[in-house]
Amino acid sequence: MRRITVSAPGKVILHGEHAVVYGKKALAASLNLRTYMSVTKRGDNLINLHFPDIELKLSLPCGIDVSGNNTKNGDVTSPIPASDDVIETLKKLSGLDVDASQSQTLAVVSFLYVYTEISKASKSPLPGIDVGVQSELPIGAGLGSSASYSVCLAAALLQLGSHINESKFSSNTETDTLYQSSWTHNETELIKKWSYISEKIMHGNPSGVDNSVTTFGGAIEFRKGNITNLSQMPEIKILLVNTKVPRSTKTLVSNVRTKYDKYVDVIGPIMDAIDAVTTRSIDTYSNLLDNGHSSPSLYKDLGELIDINQGLLRTLGVSHSRLDRVCEVTAALGLHAKLTGAGGGGCAFCLITPGTPKADVKEVMSQLRAEGFECWKTNICGQGVIRHWTHSEHYNIPPGFLPE
Ligand code: PMV
Numbered sequence: 001m002r003r004i005t006v007s008a009p010g011k012v013i014l015h016g017e018h019a020v021v022y023g024k025k026a027l028a029a030s031l032n033l034r035t036y037m038s039v040t041k042r043g044d045n046l047i048n049l050h051f052p053d054i055e056l057k058l059s060l061p062c063g064i065d066v067s068g069n070n071t072k073n074g075d076v077t078s079p080i081p082a083s084d085d086v087i088e089t090l091k092k093l094s095g096l097d098v099d100a101s102q103s104q105t106l107a108v109v110s111f112l113y114v115y116t117e118i119s120k121a122s123k124s125p126l127p128g129i130d131v132g133v134q135s136e137l138p139i140g141a142g143l144g145s146s147a148s149y150s151v152c153l154a155a156a157l158l159q160l161g162s163h164i165n166e167s168k169f170s171s172n173t174e175t176d177t178l179y180q181s182s183w184t185h186n187e188t189e190l191i192k193k194w195s196y197i198s199e200k201i202m203h204g205n206p207s208g209v210d211n212s213v214t215t216f217g218g219a220i221e222f223r224k225g226n227i228t229n230l231s232q233m234p235e236i237k238i239l240l241v242n243t244k245v246p247r248s249t250k251t252l253v254s255n256v257r258t259k260y261d262k263y264v265d266v267i268g269p270i271m272d273a274i275d276a277v278t279t280r281s282i283d284t285y286s287n288l289l290d291n292g293h294s295s296p297s298l299y300k301d302l303g304e305l306i307d308i309n310q311g312l313l314r315t316l317g318v319s320h321s322r323l324d325r326v327c328e329v330t331a332a333l334g335l336h337a338k339l340t341g342a343g344g345g346g347c348a349f350c351l352i353t354p355g356t357p358k359a360d361v362k363e364v365m366s367q368l369r370a371e372g373f374e375c376w377k378t379n380i381c382g383q384g385v386i387r388h389w390t391h392s393e394h395y396n397i398p399p400g401f402l403p404e
Contacts, residue, residue: 002041003404004159007034007395008151009382010137011144011213012240012349013340015278015309018256018316020207020222022268024275027282028209029219029233029380031240035135035145036388037152038401039160042128049111051133054103062128064093065116076121076163077190079197082113087201103139107149110198114153118194122161129160134398138242138374142249142341146202147195147210154194155183155385164190179392182385191215191385217384221282232286235381237352239330239364241337242374243322245345252318252342259317270312277309299353303336306351310338318343322373326350329367333360352377 009030016026042048049058066089082090090109100108111131119126133152137145158164164187183191192215199206209222219233260267281302288298310327313319323339326348330337337350352361361377368375388395389403 003038003402004040004156005036005038005388005397005401005403006152006155006159006385007036007388007397008148008155008214008385009034009144009217010135010148011210012238012347012380013142013209014219014349014380015281015305016222016274017339017341017343018253018313018318019271019274019278020209021253021256022260022271023224024271025221025223025278026209027219027221027230027278028213030213030217030382030384031137031143032379032382033136033143033240033376034382034395035133035137035148035152036398036401037149037156038130038132038403039156040130040404041160042130044128046128047115048130049108049133050131051104051107053133053135053139054101054107056104056107058095058108060095060112062115062119062126064090064112065120066090066093076118076158076161077193079117079194081197081200082109086113106146106202107133110150110201111153113201114157114194114198117197118157118161118163122163126157126160131156132398132401134401136396138347140246141242141244142247142346143240144210144214147199147206147214150195150198150202150211151191151214151385153198154191155387158187158191158194159387179390179394180386180388182383182387188215188385215385218381219285221278230282230285232289233381234285234289235379236285236288237354237377237379239335239337239350239352239361240376240378241326241348241350241368243320243326243345243347244372244374245320245322247320247342247345249342252344256316256318267316270315274309274312277305277312281305281309294354296353296355299351299355302351303353306336306338313339313343320345323348325371326368326373329371330364333364335360335364 010033014027020026045062047060047062094108137143139145195211199211213220219230221228327337330350339348
């Protein structure tokens with residue numbers, strides 16, 4: 001097959017943002033909004049990148065190599081992160097305009113690094129390819145757009161170099177029609193490892209939450225670098241709301257650090273309280289699953305925990321008037337919302353409990369849209385990285401991405 005089409009989900013932090021920086025636990029889940037990548041073999045030595053979401057169209061030769069990057073020949077299992085020097089050299093070799101945006105530069109540099117390193121670890125160099133990327137996620141809003149890109153990149157190029165071979169098939173109908181496949185656990189671990197190499201180029205020193213949840217899907221508990229996959233998570237419905245207010249995770253994390261250092265006796269207990277909220281919420285989700293998703297009192301608890309968490313984050317100074325407005329609009333109809341990720345803008349999520357009248361959700365969405373917010377109704381715990389074989393109505397594979 002000439003074309004490889006893969007997709008990976010975005011993520012939402014349900015609880016524990018900021019506190020996780022202080023060794024507390026965080027709860028993150030994958031989304032049902034995905035990034036799609038198609039890689040089509042060419043007959044020549046060109047790499048054509050077409051990423052319309054970030055307005056990038058670029059053609060490069062595929063023989064680019066940089067001394068200093070040193071994934072051992074043949075050892076694909078031990079990828080080496082790019083050094084600052086290699087990143088700088090790749091920026092120069094990328095052929096990008098001087099006025100290229102940060103997201104264009106980082107997407108191209110991480111692509112080139114992963115491509116050249118996987119190529120070196122392959123029996124024969126990777127061929128020339130056309131690469132298309134399209135995402136259902138807003139870019140740079142804290143919903144894991146870069147992690148889902150990195151995971152797609154790792155999966156598609158590892159597959160192109162025959163380092164992984166999809167082996168587990170799932171069909172979406174009662175017929176034998178094959179729509180999608182995934183890889184063995186070890187192969188999926190390899191995808192996660194390589195996606196982290198790309199994430200490091202995009203984010204400097206990421207915690208590993210995003211690319212883990214995006215690779216495996218479902219929900220994870222994250223604490224001090226340790227990741228536990230949570231099988232006890234129901235696929236609940238949420239409303240994602242983008243305030244469209246730009247924010248810098250780095251600045252927000254550093255502002256919280258200043259406050260923490262100054263008032264450690266005050267802020268420390270807030271971090272402990274967020275940790276307790278996360279623990280209670282994990283337990284509640286697990287009880288919900290045991291109760292067949294339909295316990296109004298457990299949903300009530302989840303709503304209260306969301307409100308408490310938002311209040312604590314507000315006290316840390318990481319909310320924003322637009323995020324507070326989302327909470328007001330949703331609360332007027334009895335729904336519960338909190339910021340997700342670094343805050344200071346970016347996104348919020350609102351829990352949609354099973355009994356919520358459709359008209360109320362419609363009303364909230366139209367009110368939020370009228371006030372300039374962007375919103376999507378979606379599920380959490382979407383499937384992790386997969387390879388697509390033919391079109392399935394379950395996925396909105398963009399036109400031109402369908403396997404040939
Ligand atoms: O902005 P996001 O969605 O990448 O989330 C940042 C989460 C923080 O806890 C604030 C920082 C971190 O590194 O965990």
